[in-house]
Amino acid sequence: MNTSPWIHLFLFPGLLFAVPASWFYVWGERKATARMQRRIGPPLLQPLYDLVKLFGKRTPSRHGFEANLLRLWPALSVLSMVGAIAMLPVFPGGRGFTGDAIILVALLEIPSVCFILAGFTSGSVFAEIGAIREAILSVACNVVFLLSIVTIAVSGRSFRLADLATVSLNPGHWIGVFGILLCIPAKLRINPFSTSSAEQEIYSGSLTEYAGAALAMWELSHGLEWVALTGFVATLVVPASGPWWLHAIQFVVISFAEVLLLTTLASATGRFTLERSIRFYWRWAAILAMLSISASIYMRFLS
Amino acid sequence: MNLLKRFMHRCRRKSPSLFHLNTGSCNGCDIEMLTCLSPRYDVEQLGIHLEGSPRHADILCITGPVTRNTLEAVKTVYSQVCEPKAVVALGSCPGSCNVFAGSPVIVGPLSKYIPVDVFVPGCPPHPDAIIAGIQRAAEILADRGVSEKAKGEPQR
Numbered sequence: 157m158n159t160s161p162w163i164h165l166f167l168f169p170g171l172l173f174a175v176p177a178s179w180f181y182v183w184g185e186r187k188a189t190a191r192m193q194r195r196i197g198p199p200l201l202q203p204l205y206d207l208v209k210l211f212g213k214r215t216p217s218r219h220g221f222e223a224n225l226l227r228l229w230p231a232l233s234v235l236s237m238v239g240a241i242a243m244l245p246v247f248p249g250g251r252g253f254t255g256d257a258i259i260l261v262a263l264l265e266i267p268s269v270c271f272i273l274a275g276f277t278s279g280s281v282f283a284e285i286g287a288i289r290e291a292i293l294s295v296a297c298n299v300v301f302l303l304s305i306v307t308i309a310v311s312g313r314s315f316r317l318a319d320l321a322t323v324s325l326n327p328g329h330w331i332g333v334f335g336i337l338l339c340i341p342a343k344l345r346i347n348p349f350s351t352s353s354a355e356q357e358i359y360s361g362s363l364t365e366y367a368g369a370a371l372a373m374w375e376l377s378h379g380l381e382w383v384a385l386t387g388f389v390a391t392l393v394v395p396a397s398g399p400w401w402l403h404a405i406q407f408v409v410i411s412f413a414e415v416l417l418l419t420t421l422a423s424a425t426g427r428f429t430l431e432r433s434i435r436f437y438w439r440w441a442a443i444l445a446m447l448s449i450s451a452s453i454y455m456r457f458l459s
Numbered sequence: 460m461n462l463l464k465r466f467m468h469r470c471r472r473k474s475p476s477l478f479h480l481n482t483g484s485c486n487g488c489d490i491e492m493l494t495c496l497s498p499r500y501d502v503e504q505l506g507i508h509l510e511g512s513p514r515h516a517d518i519l520c521i522t523g524p525v526t527r528n529t530l531e532a533v534k535t536v537y538s539q540v541c542e543p544k545a546v547v548a549l550g551s552c553p554g555s556c557n558v559f560a561g562s563p564v565i566v567g568p569l570s571k572y573i574p575v576d577v578f579v580p581g582c583p584p585h586p587d588a589i590i591a592g593i594q595r596a597a598e599i600l601a602d603r604g605v606s607e608k609a610k611g612e613p614q615r
Contacts, residue, residue: 186503190503190504193498194498195498195501195503195504196501196503196504197501197503197504198503198504198506199473199478199504199506201473202473202474202506204470205469205470205473205474205506206470206474206476206506208466208467208470209467209470209471209474209517212467212604213469213517213541213542213543214541214542214543215541216541271489282512293471333583354511356511359511359512359513360510360515363515364511364512364514365512365514366514366515367515367541368541369513371514371515381512
């Protein structure tokens with residue numbers, strides 16, 4: 157379906173869908189964690205209450221270049237996530253251009269970069285520790301993330317998202333999807349890879365000094381990251397045929413199923429130390445990714 | 460009160476974030492407070508959650524009789540919490556210094572230094588009492604957000 161880019165940006169899967177969906181996913185994560193711990197958990201509107209309350213806080217007035225930078229990072233993070241979500245090939249036969257997968261990967265990386273820069277800009281010791289941890293973890297998990305995407309691209313013989321979104325029986329495609337799934341906990345900073353935002357040890361890491369509306373923007377950005385990353389995997393596994401509305405429903409259902417899967421992983425594991433997280437990505441996941449990409453390139457030469 | 464203010468009042472009442480500060484407590488009240496987060500009491504269903512940084516919090520939960528060493532920390536952390544905010548004094552210690560009264564290292568009670576909104580007496584208080592106290596503080600905070608202007612800016 158050849159829809160207008162404005163629909164993608166503002167209606168579906170853009171702003172009008174993504175913002176309520178981010179609240180729903182965050183609620184789903186908190187509720188599922190609570191149910192797994194035999195608690196009742198928060199009400200459905202809890203993420204909305206939290207966000208609106210933060211917008212109503214009176215924050216200390218800061219002036220100067222650093223203050224503007226501190227406001228810029230969460231805004232940039234939210235904008236890049238909205239852009240990434242709008243690029244997702246939800247509908248079959250959509251627009252797109254050669255190489256848009258590379259832009260999507262770059263947009264998905266911006267929140268992490270903003271998180272690191274926010275930590276260094278705020279000047280707090282705890283924020284700097286959080287930023288350093290995030291930087292190290294981001295380098296480790298991105299090797300696997302990029303190799304997985306290249307594996308999918310080599311198997312699909314294209315860097316165009318609409319081509320990659322058609323499910324193939326090629327094993328390289330599925331190994332790539334598995335590799336991306338392995339990286340999502342580190343990108344979302346949830347257990348077991350949550351060292352960079354550990355609230356008990358380093359007072360929430362990079363966001364220690366944030367308050368009020370700027371913190372609310374970070375919360376929104378985190379929710380949108382959930383939508384973008386789970387949505388990206390959902391587009392890779394939804395079958396290509398069928399009417400557009402079926403695609404939209406499958407997209408939402410698979411994304412939410414991924415949220416539940418990641419929540420189960422997060423509540424079943426404790427927080428890894430930084431060293432252990434890096435060892436996991438460099439030693440196990442990177443080897444898997446290297447093997448899969450070599451196999452995909454070899455199979456391409458064979459065929 | 461127009462619709463927007465009423466909605467904001469509801470959001471503030473339904474989403475109190477706590478910052479927990481120990482000012483020389485024996486840990487009894489701290490353990491009782493953490494019990495509130497456990498499956499038996501589950502305060503998350505009321506929207507209550509613990510925050511790591513005072514900047515992110517609305518309600519300051521203070522335990523302990525305020526020792527000389529922690530006094531500056533209490534004042535700093537209180538000023539770091541953004542308006543509208545509320546303070547809950549957990550246990551008998553912040554209210555009356557309890558059995559530590561008269562000690563040369565104790566400079567309490569807490570209300571000499573910062574305004575306290577809710578006292579939850581007990582040594583230690585029951586988790587039900589703590590939850591009731593936090594809920595009361597959330598209502599005070601929501602009313603304050605609607606009625607009052609900012610008294611002063613939080614410390615940088």
